[in-house]
C-alpha cells in the first residue's frame with residue numbers, strides 16, 4: 331500500500347506517489363491526530379456498527395495513518411474471469427446465455443428469466459436491486475416500513491428497486507423518480523408487468539429532479555447509488571416526510587459530503603456514511619446497517635432506517651393481536667368474563683357499548 335510520509339517533497343515522490351501525496355499536507359496530518367483523539371469518544375463497539383466492521387478499519391488506519399483518507403478504495407471481490415457469466419458485478423446485459431443459471435421456480439429466477447428476454451438489463455443491476463430489497467426485508471425493523479407503502483425509488487434509473495419492492499416486499503405501489511427516465515425504462519416495466527400482473531397499474535416512472543419532489547404520504551424512500559450529495563438530499567427528504575429510507579451510498583465526494591471529524595480516522599467514504607447514520611439516529615430514527623455481497627459492488631454499505639414512532643405502532647399492533655388471540659382462547663375454555671374484558675379489539679363498537 332502506498333504511504334506518503336509527512337514532509338516528503340515532490341522530488342522525493344515519483345509518479346503515482348506524488349499524485350496521492352498531493353492530498354496529504356502536514357496540516358492534514360496534524361488534524362488527523364486531533365481527529366483520532368476526537369473519535370475515541372465515539373462508541374463503535376455498539377452492535378449497531380458491527381456489520382460495517384468499523385473496528386477493523388480503525389485498526390487498519392491506525393497502522394497506516396499517513397495514507398490520504400480519500401484515496402483508499404474499497405475492493406470489489408471479483409470471482410472468475412471478466413467474461414465469466416456468474417460474475418454478478420458485470421455491467422453486461424442478462425442474455426439468453428445466462429438462462430441456465432436461473433432455472434429454478436423461485437421468484438428470483440423467474441424475474442431474472444423475464445429480464446433475460448429483454449437483453450438490456452445489466453446483470454449487476456438485477457443482482458444489486460434484488461439484494462437491496464432483500465436487505466430491507468431482512469432488517470429487523472417494523473414490516474410496515476414496506477408493507478402497503480409507496481416505494482419511492484429516487485435516482486432510480488430503470489426503477490427495478492421500486493418494482494421489486496412491490497413484487498417482494500408488499501409495497502402498494504412504486505414511484506421511480508430520475509432526472510432522466512432511461513430509454514428502456516418504460517419497456518422494462520411493461521414487460522415485467524406482463525409477466526407479473528401484480529405490477530400492472532402500480533408503477534410510475536417519472537422524470538423529475540429529486541430536489542423538486544413533493545411530499546408523498548406513506549412513502550418508503552429508496553436511494554440506491556444516488557451519487558455523492560444526492561444521498562444526503564434523500565436523507566433530507568426522508569427526515570422532512572418522516573418516512574422510512576433504504577440507502578446504498580456511493581461516490582463519496584470530499585468537497586460536498588460531510589465526514590465530520592472522522593475523516594482521518596475512518597477514511598473519507600466511511601466517515602461520510604457514519605455521519606449520515608448519526609444524523610438519522612439523532613433524528614430519532616431506528617437504524618439497521620448491513621452490506622451487499624461484495625462481489626456485486628464495492629459500494630455496498632446498506633442503511634435501513636425508520637422513524638422510531640413506527641416501533642411503537644408495531645408494538646401496539648402486536649399487543650392488539652395478542653389480546654385478540656387470548657380472548658379467543660378464553661372463550662374456547664368457557665371463561666366468558668375474561669373474553670368480555672378482551673372483547674373491544676374484536677367486537678364492533680356498537681355491540682360492545684350495548685354490553
Ligand SMILES: C[S@@+](CC[C@H](N)C(=O)[O-])C[C@H]1O[C@@H](n2cnc3c(N)ncnc32)[C@H](O)[C@@H]1O
Nearest residue numbers: 455485486487508509510538539540554555556
Ligand atoms: C448511479 S445511477 C443509479 C441508478 C439506479 N439507482 C441503480 O442503482 O441502478 C444515479 C442516477 O441518478 C440520477 N440523477 C442524477 N441527478 C439526479 C437528480 N438531481 N434528481 C434525480 N435523479 C438524478 C441519474 O440520472 C442516474 O440515473
